[in-house]
Amino acid sequence: MDLYYTREDEEFRARVRAWLEANLPREKLETLEQQRAWHRAVYEAGFIGMGWPVEYGGRAARPMEQAIVGEEFARVNAPPTLNGLGIAIVGPTLIHHGTEAQKRRFLKPMLTADEIWCQLYSEPNAGSDLASLRTRAELVGDHFVINGQKVWTSGAHRADWGLMLARTDPDAPKHLGISCILVDMHAPGVEVRPLRQLSGSNEFSEVFFTDVRVPAEHLVGELNAGWQIAQTTLSYERGGNTLSRVSRQLALFHRLLQVASRLERDGRRAIDDPVVRQKLGQMYTEIEVLRYGSLRILSRLEKGIRPGPESSITKLYYSEMDKRHQELVLEILGPYGQLIEGAPSAYALQDGVAYGEPGSWAYGFAYSRAGTIYAGSSEIQKNILGERVLGLPKELRADRMQAHPATQAQAGGEGGA
Amino acid sequence: MDFEFSQDQMALRELARELLTERCTSAHVRAMMEDPAGYDPALYRQMGDMSLLGLAIPEQYGGSGLGMVEQAIVLEEMGRVAYPGPFVAGVVLAATGIQASGDEAAMARYLPCLATGELTMSFALLEDAIGWGPEVVAMRAVPAGDGFVLSGTKRFVPFGATADVILVVASTGDGPGDVSLFAVPRETPGLTVEPYGMFDLNAKTCALHFDAVRLPGDALIGDLNGGAAALDAVVQRGAVAACAEMLGCARKSLEMSVAYAKVRKQFGQPIGSFQAIKHKCAEMLEATENAHSATYYAAWALDAGAPDARLAVSVAKSFVNEAARKVCGEAIQVHGGIGFTWEYDLHLYFKRAKHLEPLWGDTAWHRERVLEEVLAGRVAGAAAGR
Ligand SMILES: Cc1cc2nc3c(=O)[nH]c(=O)nc-3n(C[C@H](O)[C@H](O)[C@H](O)COP(=O)(O)OP(=O)(O)OC[C@H]3O[C@@H](n4cnc5c(N)ncnc54)[C@H](O)[C@@H]3O)c2cc1C
Numbered sequence: 001m002d003l004y005y006t007r008e009d010e011e012f013r014a015r016v017r018a019w020l021e022a023n024l025p026r027e028k029l030e031t032l033e034q035q036r037a038w039h040r041a042v043y044e045a046g047f048i049g050m051g052w053p054v055e056y057g058g059r060a061a062r063p064m065e066q067a068i069v070g071e072e073f074a075r076v077n078a079p080p081t082l083n084g085l086g087i088a089i090v091g092p093t094l095i096h097h098g099t100e101a102q103k104r105r106f107l108k109p110m111l112t113a114d115e116i117w118c119q120l121y122s123e124p125n126a127g128s129d130l131a132s133l134r135t136r137a138e139l140v141g142d143h144f145v146i147n148g149q150k151v152w153t154s155g156a157h158r159a160d161w162g163l164m165l166a167r168t169d170p171d172a173p174k175h176l177g178i179s180c181i182l183v184d185m186h187a188p189g190v191e192v193r194p195l196r197q198l199s200g201s202n203e204f205s206e207v208f209f210t211d212v213r214v215p216a217e218h219l220v221g222e223l224n225a226g227w228q229i230a231q232t233t234l235s236y237e238r239g240g241n242t243l244s245r246v247s248r249q250l251a252l253f254h255r256l257l258q259v260a261s262r263l264e265r266d267g268r269r270a271i272d273d274p275v276v277r278q279k280l281g282q283m284y285t286e287i288e289v290l291r292y293g294s295l296r297i298l299s300r301l302e303k304g305i306r307p308g309p310e311s312s313i314t315k316l317y318y319s320e321m322d323k324r325h326q327e328l329v330l331e332i333l334g335p336y337g338q339l340i341e342g343a344p345s346a347y348a349l350q351d352g353v354a355y356g357e358p359g360s361w362a363y364g365f366a367y368s369r370a371g372t373i374y375a376g377s378s379e380i381q382k383n384i385l386g387e388r389v390l391g392l393p394k395e396l397r398a399d400r401m402q403a404h405p406a407t408q409a410q411a412g413g414e415g416g417a
Numbered sequence: 418m419d420f421e422f423s424q425d426q427m428a429l430r431e432l433a434r435e436l437l438t439e440r441c442t443s444a445h446v447r448a449m450m451e452d453p454a455g456y457d458p459a460l461y462r463q464m465g466d467m468s469l470l471g472l473a474i475p476e477q478y479g480g481s482g483l484g485m486v487e488q489a490i491v492l493e494e495m496g497r498v499a500y501p502g503p504f505v506a507g508v509v510l511a512a513t514g515i516q517a518s519g520d521e522a523a524m525a526r527y528l529p530c531l532a533t534g535e536l537t538m539s540f541a542l543l544e545d546a547i548g549w550g551p552e553v554v555a556m557r558a559v560p561a562g563d564g565f566v567l568s569g570t571k572r573f574v575p576f577g578a579t580a581d582v583i584l585v586v587a588s589t590g591d592g593p594g595d596v597s598l599f600a601v602p603r604e605t606p607g608l609t610v611e612p613y614g615m616f617d618l619n620a621k622t623c624a625l626h627f628d629a630v631r632l633p634g635d636a637l638i639g640d641l642n643g644g645a646a647a648l649d650a651v652v653q654r655g656a657v658a659a660c661a662e663m664l665g666c667a668r669k670s671l672e673m674s675v676a677y678a679k680v681r682k683q684f685g686q687p688i689g690s691f692q693a694i695k696h697k698c699a700e701m702l703e704a705t706e707n708a709h710s711a712t713y714y715a716a717w718a719l720d721a722g723a724p725d726a727r728l729a730v731s732v733a734k735s736f737v738n739e740a741a742r743k744v745c746g747e748a749i750q751v752h753g754g755i756g757f758t759w760e761y762d763l764h765l766y767f768k769r770a771k772h773l774e775p776l777w778g779d780t781a782w783h784r785e786r787v788l789e790e791v792l793a794g795r796v797a798g799a800a801a802g803r
Binding site: 001002003004005006009064257274277278280281282284285286288289291292293295296298299300302303310313316317379381382383385386387389390391392393394395396 | 418419420421422423426486675678679686687689690691692694695696698699700702703706707710711713714717718721723728729731732735736781783784785786787788791792797
């Protein structure tokens with residue numbers, strides 16, 4: 001055991017910090033153009049798609065270097081770069097399963113965010129039970145013809161391309177008739193209808209597909225092998241970079257501490273209330289434990305050990321913890337925690353934030369309710385931990401009892417994009 | 418960055434596991450409940466022969482010169498079997514006190530025989546009041562001739578009834594931090610032992626009554642009024658040792674629960690297929706893995722002298738206290754009625770974890786310290802906030 005960062009890591013961190021000091025935008029990025037310019041600058045500095053192989057525009061960086069970048073960017077609350085989903089999920093999927101032509105065509109503009117991607121998995125009747133999806137892709141000559149509906153598609157309204165799971169063999173058992181297809185979001189027959197979220201923002205949409213024609217060469221991997229491919233992409237999503245989450249939680253904590261040192265409650269500063277102190281001590285403790293767990297995963301990644309189903313522990317812990325912490329924020333700050341317009345600077349998370357925009361206490365509180373739903377709900381994570389890590393018997397499920405015997409072998413798969 | 422155990426550390430774990438599986442069976446643990454000494458001296462000496470006692474003792478004093486991480490590895494194994502014995506009292510608490518006192522004569526005198534197991538020691542801090550700093554010490558050591566006279570009562574002294582020598586914290590000055598350490602042989606006239614019975618019958622503790630106990634000058638360990646720093650080191654290491662033992666209790670309880678949930682059938686199916694049970698087991702796994710990360714991070718931070726070592730210790734103790742309580746308690750729920758029997762071993766772990774929870778700082782005490790460390794900026798370099 002040696003939990004110090006290596007000299008090399010420290011030097012790398014210093015370079016990232018120096019770059020951020022020189023390049024961090026001073027103003028809020030309002031337009032997509034401004035966001036693209038920021039993304040481009042980060043890309044050119046070499047901080048995007050770092051883990052990708054060099055031949056596809058990446059840096060083949062070590063997991064630790066990627067983690068340090070995530071940590072440092074979150075530490076200074078850098079504006080998000082674009083195309084996170086594409087770069088974290090679609091890119092690795094193509095690198096592992098795509099044809100050479102697909103890699104040449106799609107990877108570079110994905111990295112530069114010249115083409116933005118979304119993930120077309122969930123449907124109205126296929127959420128946790130993703131494999132029951134019904135959007136149909138029929139191979140007609142050299143094209144797929146796609147009909148159906150996706151929902152909760154994050155970023156669909158600004159996406160150029162989508163990574164879709166669609167049913168290509170309706171007669172096969174449910175896990176065996178699914179394919180993974182790249183869909184042009186500007187193609188005729190694609191209709192995106194934005195949905196307003198609880199947070200007030202319009203980040204996800206429902207997407208309708210009516211006779212959308214997709215060239216057959218946009219199939220990823222084998223026909224009807226989409227489920228296996230999706231399993232690997234879901235593990236990228238869950239194995240995600242938790243050090244940047246640690247940084248974000250720490251930033252939240254330190255701002256809460258500042259405000260709690262000013263805010264008077266019941267005749268004394270919040271920070272002088274022993275009950276509040278206990279809760280703050282617990283909050284910090286829980287963040288530190290996330291940090292230790294992240295270092296543990298990183299140290300395994302550095303040795304080439306990919307996190308398996310146990311990465312569900314981090315997803316479960318982080319998302320449930322975030323709910324507790326956001327609730328604590330609102331508990332300590334009382335009505336100030338819910339104030340969006342007119343919030344005094346002394347008590348606000350950030351100034352000048354509108355309803356539905358990140359940067360208010362309440363937005364964080366709202367969003368914490370999503371973290372335990374997307375990328376596999378907490379209940380699904382517990383199923384994964386119970387069944388695939390601890391080896392407990394599967395629950396009796398109606399679909400397993402009726403389906404084709406082959407499904408039984410396949411049906412480890414609960415999903416949730 | 419390497420959070421994995423080294424080959425040597427894995428081998429140490431195997432060694433400890435083999436020894437304890439063979440020698441510290443459930444039958445042994447239960448027999449020791451009734452035993453007034455509460456432990457098997459032969460097993461203890463064997464640990465000395467196998468170099469398990471001197472892990473954290475410097476090589477020049479007959480130890481292996483390793484640290485808290487290695488001790489934690491062994492203690493986790495001890496937690497798995499609810500080992501009863503004076504390991505923590507001697508080679509964690511007393512040895513840390515002596516080393517942290519900087520008193521080389523005392524180190525040369527005590528550490529080598531602690532490492533072999535020829536000598537057992539304990540550490541006496543608590544009196545009527547509960548607390549973990551020098552301010553709780555009311556017992557005074559009054560100078561008399563070349564030596565000192567001690568009067569008063571120390572409570573909750575671990576394996577104090579059998580320890581050859583007890584390291585006693587006593588007040589020697591007027592300030593609240595003016596405490597000193599004294600090595601007191603248990604056979605000293607005026608010192609009487611009153612054994613306690615604890616909820617965990619294997620956690621032997623006692624009260625020590627000091628009735629004008631006269632000590633020679635060389636009983637003083639370290640500088641006069643210089644005991645606070647040593648006490649602090651003992652609390653830090655005592656807390657991490659408790660974490661490691663609680664972690665072992667949790668890990669064992671989790672394993673037993675999962676194994677049981679696979680075979681016990683109700684309503685025609687294994688109870689582990691019910692989500693209420695499966696999800697409980699998943700949460701127990703989550704708590705146990707997080708407890709592992711917290712315990713070993715803290716142990717490493719102490720060994721490395723990391724800037725966030727105190728923070729890490731308080732994070733670990735407050736977190737593992739709750740994690741182990743939850744896991745050991747829920748294990749009983751997963752087992753149903755059989756989990757509530759004396760016959761079944763779950764209560765051994767449940768009680769050991771509970772025993773350790775208030776010691777060397779309970780959850781609330783450590784949470785307050787976490788906040789103090791953060792407010793003072795003593796956090797890990799890279800994690801420092803804005
Ligand atoms: C903010 C946000 C962004 C999203 N972005 C995307 C995206 O970009 N692309 C995309 O494809 N999807 C996206 N999703 C959708 C997300 O993946 C699904 O919401 C998720 O998989 C859950 O599916 P569902 O909403 O249909 O809920 P359901 O599956 O109907 O679940 C409802 C409740 O039942 C529980 N439940 C379901 N099955 C089980 C079971 N077997 N055992 C125990 N409990 C169970 C769930 O845990 C949940 O509590 C997003 C969701 C959110 C909230």
